[in-house]
Amino acid sequence: MAGHGESHVHPVSLYTRTLWWLMALLVATVVAGYIPNVPNWLGVVIALTIAVWKATIVIMNFMHVRYSGKLAWLFAGAGFFWLLIMLAFAFADYVSRPWEPFNGWPE
């Protein structure tokens, strides 16, 4: 963490601006959920993109990571990175199971 700025008080406008963004994104994600005839995978992609966006601004502005030192970045990043590792390797198994050239292999 930076040697200074830990007890630095941020202007209220930072929080208000963040709140408006969050509300706008909330409306966006609900509306996107109701667009007819969106393929299922695209719906998931849109919903997750907006969720990641929302989470990022919460982490950056409300949790002050943008204004913190390298260590906070490292810790904030590590959790999500390890989650990605878990998802990626678990899915590697489930996605590639149907490729196996055996008859009657379970779905």
Next chain:
Amino acid sequence: MSVQELQKTATLEHTADGHHHSDGILGEQFETLEQQNTSYLIGMWAFIVQEVLFFGAIFTAYAIYRFKYVLEFTLAHHELSVPIGTLNTFVLLFSSYTMARAVRAAMQNRHKKQAFYLFLTFLFAGVFMVNKYFEYSAKFEHHLFPGGDYSAHAVVEHAQKMGELREVEENGQKFYELGKTRDGQFTAFKRVTPQEFEQRTRLFFGFYFVMTGLHGLHVLIGMIIIGILIGRALIDHAKNKPVADFMPVEMTGLYWHLVDIVWIFLFPLLYLIGR
């Protein structure tokens, strides 16, 4: 750094150690308040990393089953109420904002303002829990709690009404066909037995209750901590304390934002996708 420089800083820090922090904020193991505050922040972040993986493991399991049983899960999604979910998201996002304002007030040592914003946060959390209570009771009423009397009946009925499921019979065996109706024409994507359908939707509601339940537990724990902090802030205000340790509020803030982030992902993944 040269030895001389090191000696100098060490001596200086040591004068800061022995006596002068009379307000008892600085822990015995620390040299400076700055060291203590950053230690607490890093510790809280390490805890958040832990929480991310704690929830992450269920998210992974949920993702895998949704991938395996897309159609069944999509129909089960429909049973969750988007208005309630949206309202709860709104409430939690707003409470994150008031929490951030409370932390700001704490840093400025404005105890009354801090107590006010903490109280608002507490209130929003309460609204969230009340909503959850009504939502849960509705699920229990429709036998959608995956306990002894679980039944996919409500899901099937709803899906039939929307034209996304129809019953067929083949060789005296009943099946459900899952698909879509477009221009009065039903296209089937998948055929399952009623028993399979019941199991897979039950799996969905199992995940729904475990995930929102764990999240709700975190909200409750947060409410208890916030309640304690309100009391402390009011005491500080009554005593007219010039400087108070703002780290407890800041750390609770980080925790609260994490609870918010978990919901930011839960809401679309449970309520919205595939609608």
Next chain:
Amino acid sequence: MTTTTYTGTDKPNYLNWKTSVASWLLTYDHKRIAILYLVSISIFFLLGGLAAAMIRMELATPKGDLLTSDVYNKMFTTHGVIMIFLFLIPSIPAVFGNFLLPLMIGARDVAFPRLNLLSWYFFMAGAACVLIALFRGGIDTGWTFYTPYSSSFAKGEVSLAIVGVFLAGFASIFTGINFLVTIHKMRAPGMTWFRLPLFVWAMYATSLIQVLGTPVVAITLLLVAVERTFRIGIFDPNLGGDPILYQHLFWFYSHPAVYIMILPAMGVISEVISAFSKRRVFGYHFVAFSSLAIAIIGFLVWGHHMFSTGQSIYAGIVFSFLTWIVAIPSAIKTFNWMATIWKGRVHWDTPMLYALGFMGLFVIGGLTGLHLAAMATNVHLTDTYFIVAHFHYVMVGGAIMGYLAALHFWWPKMTGRMYPEGWGKLAALLVFVGFNLTFFPQFILGYMGMPRRYHSYPEEWATLNVLSTAGSSVLGLGYLLPVIYLTWSLKYGKVVTERNPWGARGLEWELVDTPPDPHNFERTPIVTRPAYDYNHPEEPTGFVPKPRPVVVGGKDG
């Protein structure tokens, strides 16, 4: 351990400056918490050892005559659950990590002393749950709690045991968080990252795994308990679930957990080898970074526990390849230790004997891991005694050897008493011989196809099994001896008052009293030399600054 051990000097130390029971049970002192952990895990080690003894006695004869198959299942579950969750995981981190970390980096305590005590209480609560579950009829799921057996079929207090493991897991997470912050923020001035003792690097890597991995197994086991209560079907194929998903989530933690056990031992070995060869650890940077590499790569290999399940073979290929990569940092460590001993002035004290034993046994344990990492041979060897022998070579031959090395090496510092050297050497020899006698035959048995977890076996495997059981009694004696002579030494051992009985380098030897002062250092020390600077015996690693007149105005920014 709570008896006072006056060292002959008048100066109070952390053991005797307060003596009430409450001063121990409510202590925030990292050194006392380490002792609390030491006493508790020693008891669990003996309990787990007792279960192991029952297993080996049963296997002395081919017929299943001593224990019924049901009791036998409960016995190996008891052995596994206690040894892994209640002994190996907390062993070196919670005892020696707690005791040494602040001393090694020049701090007055860990960053969060109260969290540290809370961790011990979580651990004890978890242990109580596990023990109650075991005594109320026991559980027979194996320590892995594999589904769907554990979630849908197993009788007994499985859920209670799971709650116990869950609590012990959070104790481990708290320790991890504490150490991460301590290493980042509590280092004394001049203690740069590359002056840290390698034990601290190992503890850092271990803490990473504890924080990143443990929550996953906690929630997974919780799901098993939920499944047992509500029958959601997450892990039950009859209800649309997938039992292999459980294995994915379980091994996401439990494979790295192997490194929670072995990395701290590796840290100990680095300390001991350098102290008894009187040489700087060869390739310091490589050894330090190999700890981190093991911690990170260790998270990418879990699927090698699942080659013979329904896991996709394509995922298996990736996991197999990544598993081989872990051998690289492990080999880096081993070769660097050998290079440290090379041309060193080797002293054959007990800790060094254990360290040398570690190196030999860990190499065997590690290399047989490669046999198992290869998918083709894995199919032949999985679930046989080859696996059992392999992980005992790593866990017992590695982690426990490291633990015993640490116990003897730091015993005078912790207690102010020296253990009897002759008995120490004898015990080290017995442990080494007994261990090999017990577990080497199991490699052969496994290769011949003897499956694990059965209480009876065909006649033709009798000779090797008798050999193994005979070896286990030697091993058991080897473990009992230290329990006896270390306890004996608390009262009758040679009093140690000098700070550095081994002539070793490091703040804990050079600047800290024996036994340590309650506040560790008179004043925060200043570090001026890198770790293990045996080439400059006249230069201390650091010094405690003299007090200076107060500077008005203080430090700012």
